[in-house]
Amino acid sequence: MTRSAGPWSRARRGSSTGIRADRAARPTISATKDYPAVVKYRNELPTRHMFQFVIDAIRDGDPQLTPIAPPPYESHPPFPPDVNVWNVVHQHGGFTAPQSDGMPLHSFSPDGIHAEAYTTLDPDRVAPNEAICAYTNHEQSSMLWYHDHGMGMTSVNVYAGLAGLYLVRDPADRQLGLPSGEYEVPLILQDRTFHPDGSLAYTMTLQEGEDTPVVNGKAYPFLAVEPRRYRLRVLNASNERFFRLRFDVPRDVLLQPQLPFHLIGTDGGFRAPLPMLNFLIGPAERYDLIVDFSQMPMGTKIQLTNYNAPVHFPGGGGPEISEVMEFQVTKRLSGGPDRTTPPTKLNLSAVPPVEVTPNTRRRQWVLYQHQLFSTMTLNAVPFMEPSQDFVEEGSTEIWEYVNPNHDAHPMHVHLVNFQVLNRQPMDAAGYQTDYEKWIDGGRRAEDYPVLENYLTGPPIPPDPDEAHSLKDTFRSYPETVTRIAIGEFTPPTEEIASIPGSAAELPAEYVHHCHILEHEDDDLMRPWTIVAKGSSAAGGQSEGGQGHGH
Secondary structure (H helix, E strand, O other), rough: OOOOHHHHHOOOOOHHHHHHOOOOOOOEEEEEOOOEEEEEOOOOOOOOOOHHHHHHHHOOOHHHHHHHOOOOOOOOOOOOOOOOOOOOEEEEOOOHHHHHOOOOHHOOOOOEOOOOOOOOOOOOHHHEEEEEEEEOOOOEEEEEEEOOOOOOOHHHHHHHHHHHEEEOOHHHHHHHHOHHHHHHHEEEEEEEEEEEOOEEEEOOOOOOOEEEEEEOOOOOOOEEEEEEEEEEEEEEOOOOOOOEEEEEEOOOOOOOOOEEEEEEEEOEEEEEEEEEEEEEOOOOOOEEEEEEEOOOOOOEEEEEEOOOOOOOOOOOOOOOOOHHHHHHHHOOOOOOOOOOOOHHOOOOOOOOEEEEEOOOOEEEEEEEEOOOOOOEEEEOEEOOOOOOOOOEEEOOOEEEEEEEEOOOOOOOEEOEEEEEEEEEEEOOOHHHHHHHHHHHHHHHHHHHHHHHHOOOOEEEEOOOOOOOOEEOEEEEOOOOOEEEOOOOOOOOOOOOOOOOOOOOOOOEEEEEOOOOOHHHHHEEEEEEEEEEEOOOOOOHHHHHHOOOOO
């Protein structure tokens, strides 16, 4: 494969650019399944932001950065005038009570200023710049992650470095024969831009995406590997960039130009092994791979290549990144032959499908943007408006995400795992036009555009990597309705780690949002609420979907 020598020659100057198998970009939390964890977070950040010009632009009402509410709603500033830095930690993918979920309005600043819904466990044991959270670790064996969710500034906080891995491990996994120790390698993928002096630059107020690949905090890295199987735990922690990845090998090594691999897990844990040659991963998605380097001659260099994935995906114009990192087969086998289980023989069961019927409740979410570069919302309702969607505890629902835009959006739902059910193409221009008429006409229920009238083809099955997989983030493709099936809305209602007040109480409020972080900050996020069975509020739905549940 031809490539420019520049960045790779820089990467080879010192061993410090190699990835350590036991070291990720930020501290990794490793927890045991069903053993709870309690964390005290202390905010000791500077009171002036690393990217203060972005904070100032939002505060000054820059129309491309500041959420502008669609009619008839009023706009509200996302953070107080005396706050330049605040944050809160979200355990992404966690089965978590609302008070420990790290939602935007739980934010707190280094000088102790609190957002309106700030909460903490054990309040007598925290300072104003602290918060205590309890995590159940009741998830399946999986790779979660934790990252900032600060109201109005998640994008710049995560970009500045506030993210890390959270591994939930099940002791029973030892019987599977998976690569472990130095042969299990986390890969946190990001894109960044650097000033000439090497300091971090934020340029997404000027363009889409950044220009340099960063893996585990290192630009253009390499990993020296043995000729054996490796388990690669991949997280896309970029603000905006999708990656379409493959392992390119020299032409004289294999009969085909890519090294095959197996997908054995996604966001919510293991799935039946799936042979693959490439995969698309959106922001916040995780992929668990088995890659076999055993047939590679010593000295072989394999490029992890990104292709056909512009920013914004699928048709944007941001900086292109083709080479992500390099695997160098330069280490001799240690400890004898590879005794891990071949992926075709792994004892991993298929994920059973969520049972849905024609009567399963459907809830509709429209990814609405009035015009290019303007504020984005769900169902044309600002984030700061109270929850209008009430889901009955223990119920199953189908959520339909209607995307008439030209960009794909990685959508994340807090608390739950789900399965992608199907997708269906739509007349996006016609739907957008009539949706605008509905808003301009006062949002009368009888004028709401009925989605079925705009569908232009039959339902399309989920992508192979999504099918029979547990997800907490999915790709809402442009000019398409994407349906996800959520099997059970049940928060953790038992006390965690014997801490009073740690259990979820109904009604329990969570959020869902786009994980393009600049879109999230620009209001593409809404709360939703779990209520008790039989509650009079159950089944309520925000204006965008009134009367459209089945």
